[in-house]
Amino acid sequence: MQNRPGRSPRVTINDVSTAAGVSAATVSRVLNGTAKVDSSLVDRVHDAVRDLGYRPNAAAQGLARGEWGTIGVLVPDLANPYFPEVLKAVSAVSRAHGRRMMVMESDEDPAVEHDLVEDLMRCCDGVLLCSPRMPRAELAELVSRKHPMVLFNRVVPGFAVPSISVDFHSGMTQVCGHLAQLGHRRAAYLSGPSASWANAERIRAFEAARAFGLEVTVVDCGATSRAGYDVVAGVLESGVTAILTYNDLVAFGALSKLREQGVEVPAEVSVIGFDDISLDRVAHSNLTTVSVPRDELGRRAGEILERLLVNGYDEDPLYLPMTLHVRDTSGPPRT
């Protein structure tokens, strides 16, 4: 930006204005279309801009306008296939509204999330927070700053913050219904991060499941395929006929291990994923799972944030439904 050695000197609005023989104010007006300018001047400005290769400095614009033209997104783990698809949609929406997208990753570490959000607030008009783990108190502190913010996959009762999330509870209820219908009576759930709201929502479905005859045992596991791989063997010994998972990654890990051990799926045990990262991607894995349209999720999230920025409008929490996809890894229990 400033002239370091070997860097071409920065062209400013003043360079343009002198080259065009007008004032800087006029250049600004022409470029932003904020006021009517004589057409001969308009041409001169455009010529000068082209000749000099002028590009307005975003920091200066941000400072003067009081808006950065940027939104920020915090995700726990970029490598989790869930988020890139969401980011993609968010990016498209915000770009359509002339905003850039800043991305930060907490690497699943709640301790750094607060700082990262704080940093995002220093340089973004609004923040999309995909942070299921953050302690309620920290979240409250962030909310109190009144910086535009949308919560993703976490609904916090009592906070006046717009939020969007997937109806995990009804998704898991569908999974349980499917298994019960197939005749399963005992299943294990490979639990995700215990502090997470999304995990709690899934678990909440198991109470209702008991009503239709399915008993689900919760087993600590994690959110990675590695965790699924490591945990599944011990679970099998307990004699369950189905394994539910926190997400598809865990299910893949579990399947991988079962396969190595020569356990037939779904003949000996059914495995059900959650979130459907596999759809049309690694299609031939054919995991039974429950899905949410991630691009719609991202799109809606972006739109909520945009509305919030433009009219400061607080909306009611939005829940998107999940859909069950019965594929090859679920079947009736062994008799």
Place this chain on the structure above:
Amino acid sequence: MQNRPGRSPRVTINDVSTAAGVSAATVSRVLNGTAKVDSSLVDRVHDAVRDLGYRPNAAAQGLARGEWGTIGVLVPDLANPYFPEVLKAVSAVSRAHGRRMMVMESDEDPAVEHDLVEDLMRCCDGVLLCSPRMPRAELAELVSRKHPMVLFNRVVPGFAVPSISVDFHSGMTQVCGHLAQLGHRRAAYLSGPSASWANAERIRAFEAARAFGLEVTVVDCGATSRAGYDVVAGVLESGVTAILTYNDLVAFGALSKLREQGVEVPAEVSVIGFDDISLDRVAHSNLTTVSVPRDELGRRAGEILERLLVNGYDEDPLYLPMTLHVRDTSGPPRT
């Protein structure tokens, strides 16, 4: 940022300085540690910062410092599992150097790439360009601006731009060697985007392959699993015994179709991926493929960019080697 309705008023450095009874310059010095300040003043400043909840405005800092503290990354497709892993590493490196990461996506459309890069240059200290498709002339135009930039997976002879890429050529050569050794004589390559350097590098390997007895036919396909799914059937009829692909996604699509058609893999035909997105992720797909450590790739890319920003040092193109992973989808040809 400015006081919109319902938003808490912005705290500036002047608020802090008056609250602490010092000058703004001193506040700045304390916060940035750029000069020695009397310890009693330091305490007063810190107290005021805490009491007021002051956070420096990033745009103002950027303007004053002549640095945005931000790097920009342009990727063709966020949903391609290749990139999130790279972004993750880049993000970690740049964060370690105190820089934020802006992400843009061209959605595989070369026409918008130029504008996006231009936009990134307006608000980032440096740009990491993962853009294999952009016409050489546009790339040249961007290079001519002397804005710090690193090319990712594209080496352009004659441009003085640091670049990092995977040694696709040697990767594909390994694949060919593997097949030749198994006894294959005729294979088809499901080609990626024809304008892409990365695709050309792969194809270049087929000349050498002829030397060890493998004839590879190039078939137009694309970069998605959908494309692999659609194209593979026609290819089979040509009587090849192995199918090479532009990337793992294409291979997955192809496998999916073959499976539907009841074609045995690898008994009837071998399928080989490229890039190994599956490793430890959807491990049980067990695709034979060739891999590159994506986090190292991202890390090195981030480091090159950082060095470029700090010492303006232009480096020689860096090539990272690929590794062949023989798994379940390749075997000897049917006799």
Place this chain on the structure above:
DNA sequence: ACTGGTTCTGAAATCGCTTTCAGAGGGTCC
């Protein structure tokens, strides 16, 4: 010809921070 009302333009203030510059204060050395 003079007044009043539109347009359009440029000078200057502003956004919030960093950094230079000069001055105040205190210590050391002759």
Place this chain on the structure above:
DNA sequence: GGACCCTCTGAAAGCGATTTCAGAACCAGT
């Protein structure tokens, strides 16, 4: 005690845009 040097602090000048404000120019109406 005076000259000199150091260290620390505050005033003020940027950074590069936007935006307010007031004046210039022009037109129409009497």
